[in-house]
Amino acid sequence: MNDANKRADRLSSLMQQIPPSGIRKFFDLIIGRDDIISLGVGEPDFPTPWIIREEAFYRLEKGQTSYTSNWGLKELREAIAVYLEKYDLHYSPLNEILITIGVSEAVDAVLRAMLNLGDEIIICEPSYVSYQPLAALCGAVLIHLDTGINGFYPTAEQIENAISPKTKALMICSPSNPTGRMIPGEELEKIARLAQKHQIWVLSDEVYCELIYDGKKHCSIGSFPGMKPYSVILNGFSKSFAMTGWRIGFVCAPPDLMNQVHKLHQYSSICAPIMSQYAALEGLRSGFDEVEKMRLSYQQRRNLMYKAFAEMGLPVSEPEGAFYIFPDIRSTGLSSDEFASELIEKYQVAVVPGTVFGAGGEGFIRCCYATDVGKIKEAVKRIGEMVKAHR
Amino acid sequence: MQKRIKKAIVFSMEEILNLLKGDARLSAEDIAAMTKKSVNEVRSLIKQLEDEGIIVKYAAIVNPDKVTEQRDSVRAEIEIQVAPEREHGFDGIAERIFRFPQVKSLYLMSGSYDLKVIIEGESLQEVAFFVARKLSTLNGVRSTKTHFILKTYKENDVLYVDEKTDRREGVTA
Numbered sequence: 001m002n003d004a005n006k007r008a009d010r011l012s013s014l015m016q017q018i019p020p021s022g023i024r025k026f027f028d029l030i031i032g033r034d035d036i037i038s039l040g041v042g043e044p045d046f047p048t049p050w051i052i053r054e055e056a057f058y059r060l061e062k063g064q065t066s067y068t069s070n071w072g073l074k075e076l077r078e079a080i081a082v083y084l085e086k087y088d089l090h091y092s093p094l095n096e097i098l099i100t101i102g103v104s105e106a107v108d109a110v111l112r113a114m115l116n117l118g119d120e121i122i123i124c125e126p127s128y129v130s131y132q133p134l135a136a137l138c139g140a141v142l143i144h145l146d147t148g149i150n151g152f153y154p155t156a157e158q159i160e161n162a163i164s165p166k167t168k169a170l171m172i173c174s175p176s177n178p179t180g181r182m183i184p185g186e187e188l189e190k191i192a193r194l195a196q197k198h199q200i201w202v203l204s205d206e207v208y209c210e211l212i213y214d215g216k217k218h219c220s221i222g223s224f225p226g227m228k229p230y231s232v233i234l235n236g237f238s239k240s241f242a243m244t245g246w247r248i249g250f251v252c253a254p255p256d257l258m259n260q261v262h263k264l265h266q267y268s269s270i271c272a273p274i275m276s277q278y279a280a281l282e283g284l285r286s287g288f289d290e291v292e293k294m295r296l297s298y299q300q301r302r303n304l305m306y307k308a309f310a311e312m313g314l315p316v317s318e319p320e321g322a323f324y325i326f327p328d329i330r331s332t333g334l335s336s337d338e339f340a341s342e343l344i345e346k347y348q349v350a351v352v353p354g355t356v357f358g359a360g361g362e363g364f365i366r367c368c369y370a371t372d373v374g375k376i377k378e379a380v381k382r383i384g385e386m387v388k389a390h391r
Numbered sequence: 392m393q394k395r396i397k398k399a400i401v402f403s404m405e406e407i408l409n410l411l412k413g414d415a416r417l418s419a420e421d422i423a424a425m426t427k428k429s430v431n432e433v434r435s436l437i438k439q440l441e442d443e444g445i446i447v448k449y450a451a452i453v454n455p456d457k458v459t460e461q462r463d464s465v466r467a468e469i470e471i472q473v474a475p476e477r478e479h480g481f482d483g484i485a486e487r488i489f490r491f492p493q494v495k496s497l498y499l500m501s502g503s504y505d506l507k508v509i510i511e512g513e514s515l516q517e518v519a520f521f522v523a524r525k526l527s528t529l530n531g532v533r534s535t536k537t538h539f540i541l542k543t544y545k546e547n548d549v550l551y552v553d554e555k556t557d558r559r560e561g562v563t564a
Contacts, residue, residue, distance in 0.1 A: 027561060027563070031561060041559045043559055043563065129564040300426065307424045350561055350562055373425075
């Protein structure tokens with residue numbers, strides 16, 4: 001059918017420059033194969049808590065199937081405002097909180113509302129895979145900050161060295177996908193001072209903030225004095241409430257930025273699905289007991305997997321949050337891609353090569369421990385066999 | 392300080408207990424890895440749970456419907472009204488009831504009846520016969536009401552219906 005349209009420029013040249021996600025290749029390798037244990041997923045292994053699912057049925061039954069305000073349901077924004085107080089974040093539900101289609105839409109909308117052609121954005125890598133292409137689509141220049149040299153969290157010093165007069169924004173994620181590391185409070189405070197000194201936005205992806213282990217607490221960049229005018233808080237329900245398929249995220253920012261984000265969201269999405277918004281609201285009202293059960297279960301499985309990698313002799317930082325672990329496989333002499341490919345082909349275990357996540361990822365693999373204990377034990381046993389075979 | 396130590400032990404025991412409730416065959420080694428404790432510490436906490444009678448025994452959970460399919464058995468719930476005894480209240484009669492091997496569970500209830508009994512037998516007749524001959528003739532039993540169980544959906548937090556919820560794609564970001 002495309003033969004008929006012979007225009008050379010019929011596709012966006014900017015879009016064509018965006019590489020496809022590196023995860024795709026591995027996805028294709030394992031699709032339809034039941035014999036593979038996948039540690040390659042990026043979502044909880046729990047279904048959404050019943051109390052939340054049941055609320056959505058009720059709303060559907062009542063025929064509450066309309067659009068909501070472009071900002072999202074007022075009750076949900078109010079509940080989010082109250083929830084954020086626990087992290088010392090103070091946002092008005094009226095014009096500083098907007099409900100999006102997952103955090104992904106929020107990232108896209110904020111970047112487009114903020115970046116001009118040629119603006120620089122510093123992205124702390126390895127990072128979630130959507131930040132770079134979405135920023136590139138805005139014509140921004142990506143500055144890849146390799147946090148691998150510092151145990152996988154960015155330092156203020158490192159960031160300051162990357163700042164130029166063109167730097168507009170800094171993208172951080174703590175706890176991090178793919179490493180599970182957190183930025184320590186003291187470091188965040190220094191980063192906050194930097195942002196103010198150089199007048200740059202800090203986009204903070206906090207979607208894993210409820211999944212933190214060993215009694216540690218989440219610290220948000222937006223909670224430091226004077227940071228509100230520089231902060232964009234991105235969060236959502238997918239990971240903490242096991243609600244990936246519902247697509248509910250939210251963004252908190254000062255009103256002037258929010259007005260731009262609001263326009264974009266209005267034109268591209270109108271609003272997030274209303275039943276999902278009601279479900280999320282029920283999560284905030286009565287879902288935290290379930291969140292705590294899931295958190296404890298992830299913690300136990302993290303402990304199991306961390307111990308297994310340590311015993312294999314692979315250097316690995318202990319993840320403090322999220323549900324990923326990022327071991328160093330360089331001692332095998334293989335690249336991340338070679339390691340992940342051989343692991344699928346010969347040992348039937350799927351992981352994601354670190355290179356997919358940008359700078360600092362080469363030599364590492366991402367393994368997700370949101371899977372059952374039996375599978376984790378079998379998978380790490382097989383990984384151990386492969387590591388041994390390469391020594 | 393001592394209170395805090397005690398609280399930590401209670402939390403540790405509860406965590407181990409919940410893990411074993413989910414899978415009684417988890418090894419002390421696995422539990423140690425999952426809770427960041429030494430194997431010896433886990434063993435001693437489990438022993439403490441056993442000694443205190445908190446962990447009563449380790450038994451397989453069997454799907455009752457699959458068993459009844461295989462060897463023709465039926466289960467019934469029986470509501471019993473009893474006249475409590477002066478010395479023993481309900482415990483005396485309860486003890487006479489739970490000693491029957493046919494009785495699988497027994498509860499003292501509030502509300503319109505007193506004892507709830509789950510019994511298992513090979514046929515409707517056998518169960519009915521047991522109720523008529525053994526239960527209703529006990530001293531103090533005023534009335535019985537028998538309800539046959541047709542299907543078990545969930546028991547003690549375990550689902551007996553297939554529910555495949557993991558529809559996750561193999562590799563995602």
